[in-house]
Amino acid sequence: MFSFEKVKIWFSIFFRSYLYHQVFWLLALAGYVFFTQDERLFVNYLDLLTKDDVYGNTVLLSFFVATFFTLLDAVFIGWIVRKLPIHIIAFFRHVMYLALALLIIFLSANENLTFEQLQDYEIYMKNMPELGIRSLRFTLWFYFSCILSTMVRGLLRKIGLANVLQWLMGTLNKPRAEKRVFMFVDMRSSVTIAEKLQHKKFSYLVQDVFNDLAVVENYGGAIYQYLGDGAIISWSLRKGLRNNNCIKAFFAFQKVIRRNRFWYKKRYGLVPEFKAGLHVGDIMVLQVGRLKRDISYNGDTLNTTARIESMCNEYKQDLLISGVLYESLPHITKYKTKEVGNLKLKGKSRGVQVYQVKPAD
Known part of the structure; x- marks a missing residue:
């Protein structure tokens, strides 16, 4: 469409x-x-x-x-x-x-x-x-x-080009600190859908939704990893916060899926739905592996983002963001937001302030 x-x-x-x-x-x-x-x-x-x-x-x-x-x-x-x-x-x-x-x-x-x-x-x-x-x-x-x-x-x-240039210069051999915005996005009821469609047709569904997920690049985001039926999207601090890009990217992805709903319904008999968690914080960028090398982001920021995304089902929300990101976004008032509370996330000794975000329209 x-x-x-x-x-x-x-x-x-x-x-x-x-x-x-x-x-x-x-x-x-x-x-x-x-x-x-x-x-x-x-x-x-x-x-x-x-x-x-x-x-x-x-x-x-x-x-x-x-x-x-x-x-x-x-x-x-x-x-x-x-x-x-x-x-x-x-x-x-x-x-x-x-x-x-x-x-x-x-x-x-x-x-x-x-x-x-x-x-x-x-x-x-x-x-x-x-x-x-x-x-x-x-x-x-x-x-x-x-x-x-x-x-x-x-x-x-x-x-990515930036990491390739740093890899050629040898600067990735030593871990470096960086502040980034991360989004964990995951398909709802993926186990049920996979059981219904069987593995081959479900794989085609995952391919299609990940093709639509490319919309995040329109908002400065880069897909860091694919995790089964989910993905991790990353932004530099400047790109992620500018014009609420990290928030816009998720709602744009939802909009693309909705626009293609008749096609998904015809091909798979369903329209996939997604939930996401967003957080910002310090991480370490480093090159890992000796035989099979890769660029890795490590740090508590990633773990916290994953835990925030996992709370979407419990609170019946499509998008949850951390309080740190909420306070950092310059135009968050353009969206409908509501404080969920100071949540005790799995594996975290201290609570994390979490907000729900919905489109203004």
Whole structure:
């Protein structure tokens, strides 16, 4: 179903994908020219620049390659991919890598062909240059660059650009203190739903709701971890408090689910509901693991957030926040709030002030 939030999600994903591919392929193609001194490969097929302008042609080629891979990403994140076996998807990707490398070689050797000629598939077999050592070198380089791009993209998605930069500089080896906002969000009655849908269909439901959960990125949030049918979302202190972003994100997620309720009802026979807990506090950011490394947030703030979320069922609320966060939010009066009380949370020796929050409308 159409919604402004969904459009923002799609545009944000598409823009970041294009920006990543543009930077990566500009560096990769420029690196190829620098190390091989092979300037003949980068002719300008569109005649927008002169052939002698190898750097201008490199920029232009990186634009087309980045656009192609961005569109390819848009296809592979769609629901159609779920209907294909994973080995078919992997095979298709690798075939596309090689095909694109050969297409670049073909256009480099046949820059004078017209668009009408290119529509005849036989022209590719007739005019394909002989694949000597120069073409083989570029094909192998391009293929392994595609694989490297996939690996780097996966790393950025998993731990974020800021953490990658700090990891490269080695600053994550030593734990550092940071103040952040956290939200634990969880599906209501997930055990009952899983029993009703069975594990395969329930897994598709979890996939769908997590796709809708991407709306939190419209409000500066980053999904830190997925926990079964729930997730942990994190904000820097500035982004989380600004314009009540951490509160808006949860209600925006609920709104996306409601807008898609007919689709969920038709596909799964139900509309999933969610509850969440929010808290702000100090945590430690560190790199953990020796063989399988990861970026971890540790501290009592996470434990408290989880305990606040667990109280939603008892008080029949969708969203509960800590008193510390309540006092920190600059525009909390825009929402309907009510003090729940000083609650004794499991594992906590001291009580925590908790508030319920509802949309103003």
